Every structure is written in structure tokens, then in C-alpha cells.
Amino acid sequence: MNPGDRVRVTRADRTYEGVLLPSSTDDHLVVKLEGGYNVGIDRAEADVERLESDVYEIDGTDATGDDGASEIEFDEDLPTISLISTGGTIASTVDYRTGAVTAQFDAEDVLRAVPDLAGRANYRGRVVTNILSENMDPQIWQELADAVAEEIEAGADGVVVMHGTDTMQYSAAALSFLLETPVPIVFTGSQRSADRPSSDNVMNAVSAVEAAKSDCAEVLVCMHGTESDDVCALHRGTRVRKNHTSRRNAFETVGAEPLGEVDYETEAIDFRRAYQQRDAVDLERATALESDVELLKFTPGMDPAFLDVVEGSAGLIIEGTGLGHVHTDLIPRIEELIDDGTTVIMTSQCLEGRVCDRVYDTGRDLLEAGVIEAGDTLPGTAKVKLMWALEHSDNVEEAMGTSLAGEIQQRSVPWE
Numbered sequence: 129m130n131p132g133d134r135v136r137v138t139r140a141d142r143t144y145e146g147v148l149l150p151s152s153t154d155d156h157l158v159v160k161l162e163g164g165y166n167v168g169i170d171r172a173e174a175d176v177e178r179l180e181s182d183v184y185e186i187d188g189t190d191a192t193g194d195d196g197a198s199e200i201e202f203d204e205d206l207p208t209i210s211l212i213s214t215g216g217t218i219a220s221t222v223d224y225r226t227g228a229v230t231a232q233f234d235a236e237d238v239l240r241a242v243p244d245l246a247g248r249a250n251y252r253g254r255v256v257t258n259i260l261s262e263n264m265d266p267q268i269w270q271e272l273a274d275a276v277a278e279e280i281e282a283g284a285d286g287v288v289v290m291h292g293t294d295t296m297q298y299s300a301a302a303l304s305f306l307l308e309t310p311v312p313i314v315f316t317g318s319q320r321s322a323d324r325p326s327s328d329n330v331m332n333a334v335s336a337v338e339a340a341k342s343d344c345a346e347v348l349v350c351m352h353g354t355e356s357d358d359v360c361a362l363h364r365g366t367r368v369r370k371n372h373t374s375r376r377n378a379f380e381t382v383g384a385e386p387l388g389e390v391d392y393e394t395e396a397i398d399f400r401r402a403y404q405q406r407d408a409v410d411l412e413r414a415t416a417l418e419s420d421v422e423l424l425k426f427t428p429g430m431d432p433a434f435l436d437v438v439e440g441s442a443g444l445i446i447e448g449t450g451l452g453h454v455h456t457d458l459i460p461r462i463e464e465l466i467d468d469g470t471t472v473i474m475t476s477q478c479l480e481g482r483v484c485d486r487v488y489d490t491g492r493d494l495l496e497a498g499v500i501e502a503g504d505t506l507p508g509t510a511k512v513k514l515m516w517a518l519e520h521s522d523n524v525e526e527a528m529g530t531s532l533a534g535e536i537q538q539r540s541v542p543w544e
Contacts, residue, residue, distance in 0.1 A: 134180035134243075135159060139173050147243050166327060202250055207285035209249040209340050212275055214268070214291045214299075215259040242333045249337060252284060261292025261299075261317075266419040266515060269299060273306040273415045276313055280411050286312045286340030288333070293317040293370055293378065296349060300365030301509040304347040304533035305516040308412035314339045315365065316350045319376050328352050328376045335360035335390040342397050343406040344388070347533070352376040353389050361386040362399075366509045366535035369479075382506055383480045383537055418442050418518035423511045425477060426454040432461040443471045443514045446499075447507045452476055452483030453490045463497035471524055472499050473514055475507040500525045503536040510535075 129135065131150040136143060137159055144167055149158040157169045157176065245251070256275050257268055276287050291299055300315045307313070316336035318329035328351075336350040339362055347365035354377050363381045372378035381387070388399035421443035424435075435458065438444050444465065448454050452474040454462070466472050474494060476483050482504035485491025495501075502510045505528075513528065513535060521527035530536070 129176065129178050133178050136177045136179055137169055138175045138177075139169055144169070145179070160327075160330070206248070206250050207341050208252060208283060209337055210252040210254060210276075210279035210282075210284040210287045212272070212279065212287060212289045213253070213255045214257050214264070214272065214289065215261070242330050244330055244334050245337060248334070249285075249341065252279060252282070254279065259292075261295040264292070264295045264299060266302070266417045269302040269306065269512075270415045270417060272299065273303055273413065276303065276309075277307060277411060277413050277415075280309065280311055284311065286314065286337075286342075288336045288340050289313065289315045290333075291315050291317050293319060293351070297365075297368050297370055297379075297506075298508050298512060300347050300349050300368065301506075301512040301533075301535070302417075302516075304365040304535070305513055306413065306415045306417075307347075308409045309347070310345055310407045310409055310411055312340045312342055312344055312406070313347045313365075314350050314362075315348065319352075319374055319378060328357075331357050331392050332360060335392060338390050338395050338397060342399075344399060344403045345406045345408060346387075346404050348387065349379055350390065351379040353386065358392060360390045360392065362388040362390065362397075364534045366513075366533045367506065367537075369506060369508075383504060414516070414520050416519040417515040419515060421445065421511055421515050421518070423447070423507060425507075426458070428455070430455065430458065432458050435461045435465065438470065439465065440468070441465075441470050442518055443473070445473045445475060445502075445507055445511045445514060447477040448474050448483065449477060451481075451487055451491060452485050452494070452501065453488065454494070456490055456493065459490075459493050459497055462494070462499065466498035471514065471518065473502050473510055473528055474499050475502045475505060475510050477507070480504075500528050502528050503531075505535045 129148060131148055133148045135148050136145045137157060144159055144161060146159040146161040149160050151158045155171055157171050157174060158166055160166050254275060256272050279287055296315050296317055303313060314336045316332045318327060318332055332351055339348055339350050349363040349365060349368045350360050353359040353361035363379055364387050367381050368379055369382050370378050371380045385400055387401055387403060388397060390397050420441050422438045422441055423445045425447040426449060462472055474483050483501050485495050485501060517524045517527040
């Protein structure tokens, strides 16, 4: 028996039916039950019967969990969706020896682990890297952008990027600037691995594929919209932030409602705001990045000497207080950095609203020193954007003040 097979497991006086999931040990079975929860069972105590063999399709080639033999032909009536794996919890399992979550699956394993994806599309699988997302870096962003572009050039109708949640917002922002896309590019992940109870990997993956089939040709993040298994929210890649460490609906659009949502039961997609239509632009790549850009959060009492760490850097994003302020003692050192060639951008550490350094004396002094305002661009998004702008724009100040991928909103309004 193989992951993806539908099985009946009998142990003592209890019977479980569900889908066999990958397990990191031969001593245990992991079965996803109909209700979405997973159960771990000691293999030695269980009687296992296979009810249905897994059949899935990768890159137009049909395979089964048994021997990879072709059983189902490529369906010309279905769109082609590329599944690109970078690792993360959605592609992880629990190592029962250590109790830790380990990223070890490729795209094919995800299809085995999420049989509900079958019949929704023809799939192409590709692995860019296999890491937990805290190990993501600008070099991998560039490799990921190139891989996505190649999949689109090869005929993919949409792309789903499986990614760890901790730095997903940075990667989604990066691809928003690195690519102009004629098809949807949808990031998804999970807060809880497939081996754990109440995993969100199935619903997120299924909803992401549905979003990748839609007419919204933007970079999106698709994650649980509530704590229940009812809808997944679709967030614009440049306006999203992970706001909770472990809750399933950890992601939020800052300063507005999500771009849309996917109803998990009906599979209907409801877009609430304007978006770029499919095929509105041709695919364009601008994948060079200036990686020597730092992000600094100002706090009261910060020593101006702390800025020495960024001396010689190409760019610096500052998370200032309120409208975009720092202690006046830091301003002379910031001016020195700018005079030496470092581009300094001001954002706000407030979750909503925009910087405006023309209101108070401190702000005016910062502007006079050469600091550039970034509107209501999120600090993480601003870092990625500056990396892109330093390589591709002749006027960085103009680029940082212009909304290129929906990162700057026309106005800041309260949202509840």
C-alpha cells in the first residue's frame, strides 16, 4: 500500500476509513479521516485493507501509487496547473523519532497526500528547493521566479507555489515585482503538517488550485480565511502579512479586505475588489535583485552607532514610529549613510496607515537628509521592492512612491 490509497484500518474494536498519508516511520500508519482529522495507528496492532488505489497525474503522465503505470489519459478539457514545491509545512511530515516537523516532500508527494486534487486539473510538478521558509533568501526568489516563468512559457494555465508560511509574504512580494504574469500565481502553505490533527493542508491546496484556475492574473496568497474549514482568503501578494504564529487563519490583508475568497464546499470564488485579468499582459521577467538591502526597526533608546552595521549597504528600510519618525539623534548618522550612497526608505511600524514626514519637525529633518517615503507599503514588501528598484529603476525615489503591484493603496482607511 502507498500514500494516497484509500484504506480501512481495524484496531481492537474500532474501524477507521480514510486516505493513507506518508509517514516518517515504518512502525506507524497515518490516515486522514473523512472529517479532515488525522489518526496515527501502531502498524503492528492494525489490520489494514486497501479500498481504492491512488491515481494521480504529473506533467501529463498518469501514475498510480503501486508502480507508476499509466491508467488515466491526459484530460484535454482540464486546465494545466503547475505545482512548484519549495518545502515548508504543507510539504512536511512529523519525524516520530524526534517529534520535529521536517520538510521532505516533492510535488508528487503532495498529490499523494492530497487526493482531493485529483480531477481538478492536469498537473505538472517541479521542485525548486526543499527548505523550511526561514532559510529562504533572494537567490532562491530569483530561482523561483525563473521556474514559474518557465512553467508559464511551457503552457501552464496557473501556478501554485507550495511554501512555508513564516516568510511566504516576502516571497509573494518578490514574485509580484519580478514577474508580470498573464496567469494566476498562487502561494499556499499550511500552519499544521499533514500528520497532525486539524491540518489545513488539504483545504489550502485545493483552494489554491481553484484560485489558479481563476481569471485573476496576480500573485496571490491563499490560506484559511477563518478558523473553520469554510473559506480560504485570497490576499494580494504585496499587501499580506502573517499575523499569528499558529492559528490556521494567520494571514491578513493589511489596510483592506482580502482580494477575494474561495468557498471550500461549493468551490465558488468571490472577488471583492478589482484585479488584473488573465492574459491582460504578456509574461515579462525582471529577475535581478540587489540583495544588499537591510530592514531596521527603530525603538526608543536606539544608539546611533547601531546604524554602523548597515554602513556600505546599497539600501536600508527603516520601520519608523507613527508617521515615519526616529529619534533626532539618529538623523545625522542616517544622513551620512545617504551621502555615502545608501538609499534609505521610511516605512511605518504601525500595521495600518501611511508615512508622512511633512507633519512634524523630525519628519521634515528626515526628508531634508534624503530619506524617501514609501507611502503605506508594508516594511517587508518595501525591502523586496527596493531590492528590485535598485536593479531596474533609473529613479528609485519615483519607483518607491509609485504602486507597481498593488503595494501602495490610493488611500488609507480603517478596516474591521
